[in-house]
Amino acid sequence: MPSGIQIRNLCFSYTPDVPVLKNVTLDINPGERFGLIGPSGAGKSTLLLHLNGILTGSGEVKIGDTPVDKKSLAEIRKKVGMVFQNPDDQLFNPTVEEDIAFGPLNFGFSRELVASRVKDALAAMNLAGFEKSVSHHLSLGERKRVALATVLAISPEVIAFDEPFSSLDPSMVLQLISLIGGLDATIVIVSQSFLPLISCCDRLAVLKEGKIIAVGPKDEIVRDEEMMKASGMDLSLYRNICREYFSK
Ligand SMILES: Nc1ncnc2c1ncn2[C@@H]1O[C@H](COP(=O)(O)OP(=O)(O)O)[C@@H](O)[C@H]1O
Numbered sequence: 001m002p003s004g005i006q007i008r009n010l011c012f013s014y015t016p017d018v019p020v021l022k023n024v025t026l027d028i029n030p031g032e033r034f035g036l037i038g039p040s041g042a043g044k045s046t047l048l049l050h051l052n053g054i055l056t057g058s059g060e061v062k063i064g065d066t067p068v069d070k071k072s073l074a075e076i077r078k079k080v081g082m083v084f085q086n087p088d089d090q091l092f093n094p095t096v097e098e099d100i101a102f103g104p105l106n107f108g109f110s111r112e113l114v115a116s117r118v119k120d121a122l123a124a125m126n127l128a129g130f131e132k133s134v135s136h137h138l139s140l141g142e143r144k145r146v147a148l149a150t151v152l153a154i155s156p157e158v159i160a161f162d163e164p165f166s167s168l169d170p171s172m173v174l175q176l177i178s179l180i181g182g183l184d185a186t187i188v189i190v191s192q193s194f195l196p197l198i199s200c201c202d203r204l205a206v207l208k209e210g211k212i213i214a215v216g217p218k219d220e221i222v223r224d225e226e227m228m229k230a231s232g233m234d235l236s237l238y239r240n241i242c243r244e245y246f247s248k
């Protein structure tokens with residue numbers, strides 16, 4: 001059973017006197033697909049980085065029953081996989097295969113288990129045949145798929161994605177939505193790709209200037225036009241395009 005996430009009164013600043021997260025309290029249910037939206041600079045990536053202890057603010061973050069703190073870091077890194085916005089922050093081995101094997105090897109998995117995890121992760125991301133490719137020679141979209149494969153290979157209970165849909169072509173976006181739907185994990189996604197995001201998530205939270213201003217089922221959030229506009233996200237572009245080109 002995947003873990004849920006509990007965030008209580010989380011505050012964080014990169015520089016003193018410039019608060020970025022302001023008293024964030026949020027519950028994400030085990031196995032849920034949860035989306036975090038908000039304008040650029042709202043603090044979405046910063047919040048995500050607290051889920052596996054890359055950043056630690058004041059307040060509390062718990063993954064299941066485990067508080068994220070210095071003592072639990074090794075355990076938390078096994079439980080929470082982070083797919084970074086920029087795959088180059090994730091890929092540092094010479095080949096795709098070595099990048100994907102890195103996590104499982106690091107966790108001391110047996111040789112057989114590492115091999116099967118690598119194979120499954122490659123297959124899930126449509127990367128069979130890329131084993132010996134040099135990661136930094138691949139296209140950005142391909143590197144994003146390898147980055148996700150490195151996380152799938154450790155089979156974490158929680159997977160946090162920062163802008164997973166950017167630089168993917170439409171059919172890869174569809175494939176990723178379907179892959180995310182099939183993962184046995186709690187999923188947290190930060191994305192400005194609004195349409196793919198709402199199609200994957202059950203609930204959404206809206207972050208504005210470091211504060212959660214709305215949380216709820218996606219239908220409620222997306223239909224709350226006034227709140228969405230006030231948060232700095234005018235969705236009329238999507239609505240108009242859908243009406244003009246995709247409705248009968
Ligand atoms: N490493 C950093 N050092 C200082 N300020 C940062 C750093 N990363 C982000 N910030 C600032 O924190 C705020 C929130 O950034 P971020 O979490 O990246 O927002 P979002 O992901 O919602 O676009 C922004 O004002 C940004 O400039």
Ligand SMILES: [Mg+2]
Binds near residue numbers: 044045
């Ligand atoms: Mg961001």
